Amino acid sequence: GDSVTQMEGPVTLSEEAFLTINCTYTATGYPSPFWYVQYPGEGLQLLLKATKADDKGSNKGFEATYRKETTSFHLEKGSVQVSDSAVYFCALSESQRGNKLVFGAGTILRVKS
């Protein structure tokens, strides 16, 4: 079945540092990739998504580009803030499979002031 691999955490950065969280996947069909974020004590929130190859999703300063040739959807942010500290999940959805989501294991991000 489909699978998602994320870089292991925790990732610890200083405020204003550049962030990259790698995400690669294996899928047999035509998946749509997503990034979800889980802040401490809160539920999963959609951060950004892409629907076709070379699409760039963006939200709150975060960006990710859907690269079909490398089966990747890496998350980036140019300057992180303490408030970005959270767990980030990469996920895939396939329309042929009821759009159920397949998640990676999550990457903990800690930003120090």
Added chain:
Amino acid sequence: DTGVSQNPRHKITKRGQNVTFRCDPISEHNRLYWYRQTLGQGPEFLTYFQNEAQLEKSRLLSDRFSAERPKGSFSTLEIQRTEQGDSAMYLCASSSGTEIDTQYFGPGTRLTVL
């Protein structure tokens, strides 16, 4: 739009007891999904409904688990004869017919089986 709600937020039970969780999706969302998340892992798909029809069940959903969505609105997930391995966060999500690939999650129900 009040978001997806789940009740209860926390449930502690003894092994062998039955538990039932409820999920109220975003109004007018016709798809509803259940996931399970254990500590340090991403959510895993359990089952999903389109309106009242249960269209897919994961192999993770043993015969002790049953889910319903009787009127195509709220859904319930029941676990019979709970085991310690059932301890997890149970998440519900919903999506609309116009944005079918985007799921909105509830806060989850944390189950602890003693």
